[in-house]
Amino acid sequence: MRDSVRLPLLLAGASLAALATPASAQGQGAAPLPTLVKDVKIPNQTFKLQNGLTVVVHEDRKAPVVAVSVWYNVGSKDEPTGKTGFAHLFEHLMFNGSENLPDDYFKYTTQIGATDLNGTTSFDRTNYFQTVPKAALDKALFMESDRMGYLLGAVTQAKLDNQRGVVQNEKRQGDNRPGGLIQYEIFSNLFPAGHPYHHTPIGSMADLDAASLADVQKWFIDNYAPNNAVLVLAGDINAAEARPLVQKYFGAIKRGPVNTPAMASVPPASGKTIVMKDRVPAVVLTRTWAIPGMLDKQTAALELGGSVLGGLASSRLDNALVRNEKLAVSVSASASPQHRVGLFQVQATVRPGVEPAQVEKRLDELMADFIAKGPTRAELSRAATQEVAGTIKGLEQVGGFGGKAVALAQGQLYANDPNFFRKQLDEYARVTPAQVQAAFRQYLTAAPLKIRLEPGERPAPIEPKGPTAQKGVGTPPPPTKRDVPPVGEFAALDFPTIQRATLSNGIRVNYAQRTAVPVTTMALSFDAGQAAEAANQRGLAGLAMGLLDEGAGNLTSQQIAERQEELGASIGTGSSLDRSTVTLSALSANLAPSLDLLETVVEQPTYAPAELERVRAQTLTGIAAQQRDPNGIAARIIPSLVWGANHPYAIVGSGSADAVKGFTRNDIVGFQQAWLRPDNAEIFVVSNLPLSQLTPQLERRFGTWAAPAGVAKGTKKFIAAPARPTSPTIYLVNVPSAPQSVIVAAQSTGVDPRGDIIATQAGNEVLGGNFLSRINTDLRETKGWSYGVRSSFDVAREGVGYAITAPVQADRTGDSITALNSQVTDLLGGKGVTEDELARLVSNNVNTLPGRFETSSAVLGAMMSNSLLGRPDDYQEQLATRYRALNQGGIDTALRQSIDPKGFTWLVVGDAAKVKPQLDKLGYPVQVIEPK
Template identity: 35%
Template structure:
């Protein structure tokens, strides 16, 4: 894949068993068998762990010397990217025993081919020296293996860091250079060893300290993590003596830990569209493969060559020759230790349609999955590889590279023989099957497009000041609303909107979790939440299928004082939708099997709750504010949660859910007459119930003025929830309260958020508001998470902001006007769909207000004065009666919090039980 194959192709085809550049016609394949190919070698390992491979060939007076370290960019921890490649450069610098750079002594000795490379899996160094220079080569290699660490100075580090940074910049010059980095980021999950480039990030390179670099050397470059190969004019006994002598003082170090295999999984096609200064459109697809030791990865090389390897391959023939849509087509396998990839690249001709090319690729792949390649193609590829291997045996460098590559990546110097066996034994059917196994699935695609042509324009914009906002004319007009009541007491409310053939429906009931005390904890939630698990007419699967066929979604949910079931429909299928919804609401069966799933999950849910104390913040805060005996302050225990049962749920349904307890709302393309007819047809014969009256909301009995701490060991942030109760909802003060809240804690520009997020940088976001309720006391809460070491300081800032807001620094006229404009101008934008009108109608009913109340919202907000807002703030906020709940690592925050002396401090567990 163009720009993606940074590690060359697999060991098989990048080493000695090379594929021919063109496929040999079957008629030209010699019938005689090739002589058996074998490479003689011996290995030995020193006591310090250095493994050495020796291949003897006295025909040429030279020796290939290679040292491969089993460390690459895959071994780099977060924040240390690019270290393996940086060391490729540092290893050529001076040591404490050598004051000249690495190349000079070799140049004088007549050595050739001196270099080093780094990829994801390994770093290698190599040179071919005259036989008489073997001692020099071994001294040099052992010297940097054993002594480079102590030799690195700040000057050497800075010098090579600058070189690498310029190498990175140079690599970014060519068009499309950023594709590879985007590919790694998007293709590999975070934490995968290959999720970053080998050259690393500029930030990590800049931050690399001398201590970091020395530690990396000590961890990665010991003898036990290296393999040495000597290939050429040397015998084993001489090699043993010389290697033992020169490497005897090299530390063993320790082997690098590694992930053996991690194949990325793509659930769907992932397409990345990139623009750059290129002339033609390029398409590049990538599929994940197993690691390089797998047979499938080797056979996928046959797929790449027979699918898009040049003329007489199907993709090349149709896209380049027949349709003339592309100028180049290729496929490649990039084989690596953790996972490999198969890539397919197409460069389009100008004006070619990429969608047409995509379709042809898909069609060609499907044909390949059915037919596979021709047998004579496979035979030609096998023959060409064998011939290439034979020719490579003339070179000590090629043989040495093949042996050490097999040893490092596969623990078998002649792993090439296993690959030859796989290649020679593969027939068309096997290649077809392996292609389908790995390519007939989702893939990652990069689509590189030319930047659009643009030109500068003549401008006359006045940038010295922003334009004034024009006169605001937005308003909300509720649709016509009509009501009726059925004989059984069900109320029907219709808001007509005939702009689209859509209808939203919600049946709301005057019941909720407040009556759980007469049943069992969680009964209301399960009674409404499990409505769609099965009915008298449909089991769960049949119900879902029926809903899908109508395009209807039915969902139920319970609140404290109100609960409901909502669905939607095309106006043309409204009758069928009502029939299905009536079946769900009136005849649920609450299957025991589905309830068992809920019960079976209770323990694991509570286990997670206990293991993640941060999740307890809201529960503990409610208990602290309301008190343990108040319905709003109770934390349901594991044992209480298990009290739920089918009989209790059915009893709740039969007692609490009925027509005389319900209001049916419809918004959309429907009239009251149509709605009433449907309501009577499907709910008219529904018998009345005797619902339990909702208990009155009693006053809070919580821990006023206390600080409650919950321990979350190891947490890097602390959760802060602080507040107190306020008076009941007053419709005449609602607009003032909204603007009063806005300046202190509602929205990005509020004082609390600007302080803790923007000014201090201690939090991602922090807010505060009064939560409205239709009955009883409400709660003012300021909440958010802050970094652990700033917990106490943040608490001081929060207390100060609230205190000053009602005293020395009250809300300003500028703040009021800013929030007033933002709120008034934005209200109409929220009323673009049926759901918005439905929600405001339901809320109006809940708060005993007219359905059209929203129409006057802008006027009420506009009329709020600064004096009114300041006065209400003084009456609402009580900085000296705050209840705090802090969840965090108490070993790091408790002492500082107690030192604040903001109130009595208690430590609770996640269930609100006092520990101390």
């Protein structure tokens, strides 16, 4: 379960056929903003049960799935003094079983093939969501209704104590990040004591310790009634189908109290300055103002103004402080409206070697200039276009963290209008420079809360003392017996047919059509990646790729950013182990000019020396940040311990600082010419437009692209990985005062990445591959020592690694390693996969297939993975048959052939003073090493 401190404007819609402009009608200009806005719709119908439950239904028949989303009108702003964190704690308890479904909620969602499932708590609401196959809709509605109306009989003291520990470890995990403590200072100082937004949703350790069973029972009774909730169903269903189902499962639940959220005014500016120290590589300056909430008439102006000031890639602050004056390595500005109030925040990471006071002064000057002159119409248009384009690109997803169900539920809950998102879009399109200027003058001219985060030692965390004596433990009601409905017949995955074309220069085009939204998603994939780097050039691929859109042809980096924003397009670059990729997400109405921009970026990078130095400074600061973040430290160290320092897969995060410092422009150009070239490229496209329309456009931009004369194509040199250890060694990195330890256990395997690895991956699901896995159930759901434990096979083209990752509370580090070892040994020994585990993993992997490939981005990723690993085009459609053919013995054998319980290398990143005595008792050699 995940906290959501900021509730972003996540919109989605349908009915956009008018935007799918035929290629013959496409010109080089961007589609006008009013044209983009007017057809963004989510058709819906609303009805209410007699008990007060509000139901919103949106029909979308593109896939046989339905998003089921329940939003309760209660969040952390509703918590009384002394009970902070209750809303979030209860969110966790709602996943621990109800009266008629007593086991972990994820057990049942796994059986029915749910995807995009979770729960979150914000200041203003608590929500629970899952996308389920249409055949499982009855059961999903029963499950949600059972925990809405029939939960208390299943809430026990043992469950409360366990989830209290889990939540406290979730808090430790967030606090453990460099800068993770800033949020507490912001809310406690910006909003005075007694203000609903004075504390964050995670709550305090002391209040969590004090929570009694009677407290949580009362919280449920007071807040989790049908007349305090909104149910959204979006997908393969209509209102006529939905009404009898909702009545059947929710109709008997009785009304309860309705939470009326307290009005919360915007407090006066504090003008306070706070200095903090933490494990950060550079000074971070944060300025925060309180602003109105999402229903205020000035919110749209503040949001778009924030984008122009510091949210867009072309923003004022970025252009001045990062690109031109090079005083900061990063800068941002944004408005974050909550229901009643919100935050406006400006943040700058000072470039090492620059005086923070100089950056403070320039921030003051740039803010004053923006408020005095306001934004231009062109800047506002770009900001609004980006908002609308993001909306359109999210149309495919019915549920999840940001699909259509989110927009409908948010509008209904906060504005009593499921179509509220339409008003927000219309406001974006209408905002004028004068309105932005007026809003900024009203709210952002007062002295903000200033926080200066400096490199140094952070204060030691305040650890909980343990649950206090329980008082007034309530008596739960007797369970209410209800019949759990069966599931219907699950639909099979209909993966799109892959079509191909070849450009004149030999570039192969792989294409799939998806017509639900007028969007084209594309990837230019190069056979390069981090494996193309020499051992003494770690970071070269990342730097070369990162500079592609920082100046190309006759366009500066600023102009490239502006052009993307004008078009509502997004160009991304990056490298995995085996591939370097340039991606384009474009509105199909603007595809032609978006492809023109992509062509320039890919074929004509300038690698200007000034841009190289700027991006180098950003990269080095990023490396320094990784070297101070426990998770970053682990990610940088473990690959070389497993693969050996000279292996192509021994990558270290963003690269080696020493190597990055020494790269010249010739090095960058050399990488580009050897690897980022047409004879080393493949194109993947998912679009609503047919291939017959796309091919001529791709041919025009990329078909005549030629490899550089006289430059040989790059080749990779793989060496054998070192032999797996025959006995474990523990490496320890000291992070003083860390409230958690990050444990990683990893090894190389002999798995053939291009072979049949279904059974091997199935075995990992049992061990650590999902929420119900053995190690997560043990360390989180049974012992409460961690917020989440996972394991996975890292499948690359030339080898497969395996890793277990476990962030645990510091005082349980040694015990956690013992527990992990025990679980691995048991599974590979006499306690192999059980019948229940086999049935669960088969049903989950088969029934989730339609939901897993609901979106174009998921289809694109599958196409690229199939190409990398030599899989057939219909591989995804074969998965159901392959999983149904699994048996316990085959999985056990495959896992034993892949993993050696004695072959792990262990890495622990934590407070050595607390941790090393625990490790010394385990009987393994312990080596203390430095971050790299």
